[in-house]
Amino acid sequence: MERRTVVRAALRLLNEVGIDGLTTRRLADELGVKQPALYWHFKNKQELLDEMAEEMLAGTLDLLDVPEPGQEWDNWLMARGRVIRRTLLSYRDGALVHAGSRPTPGRVAEIPALIRPLVEAGFTGEQAIRALIAVGRFALGSAVDERGAAVPLDVRPEEDPDGDFEFGLRALVSGMRLILEE
Numbered sequence: 001m002e003r004r005t006v007v008r009a010a011l012r013l014l015n016e017v018g019i020d021g022l023t024t025r026r027l028a029d030e031l032g033v034k035q036p037a038l039y040w041h042f043k044n045k046q047e048l049l050d051e052m053a054e055e056m057l058a059g060t061l062d063l064l065d066v067p068e069p070g071q072e073w074d075n076w077l078m079a080r081g082r083v084i085r086r087t088l089l090s091y092r093d094g095a096l097v098h099a100g101s102r103p104t105p106g107r108v109a110e111i112p113a114l115i116r117p118l119v120e121a122g123f124t125g126e127q128a129i130r131a132l133i134a135v136g137r138f139a140l141g142s143a144v145d146e147r148g149a150a151v152p153l154d155v156r157p158e159e160d161p162d163g164d165f166e167f168g169l170r171a172l173v174s175g176m177r178l179i180l181e182e
Contacts, residue, residue, distance in 0.1 A: 003041045019093040053101035073121035084139035095143035
């Protein structure tokens, strides 16, 4: 059994039972192995959750690691935010899994290439990393919030999570444009 097989089984199980029902015992049963066999691949549940968070975004976000030819940095960054939010919402409790995760060593190694478009646009390396973190956390926070209670209808007649997200994302990136002008 490969590490990725365990992660994919854990994601399928997450969609069935949610984060509270996802246990290593249940995952081992799903895979037809004894629970200690999982620790051959992952030293603890947190390491498994970190890999699950990365796997959720792997297929879609990897396509946006580099801007399209001629794509401006701001449009690229907003596209990344949209993909993060949409992907996290496509998994039951996906945002909660991602909220508690940390980048795996493989993803950390990709940071220099990932910040390059922002550095080329004029950001410092530190600003570029912070810009990626800010957009990622905004997308994550939006996805977590969308699981919660709606704004009372007497305050706002219609829910519009997509519109709310787009407004916030544009405001965030607009602020980043101002940083470049300083």
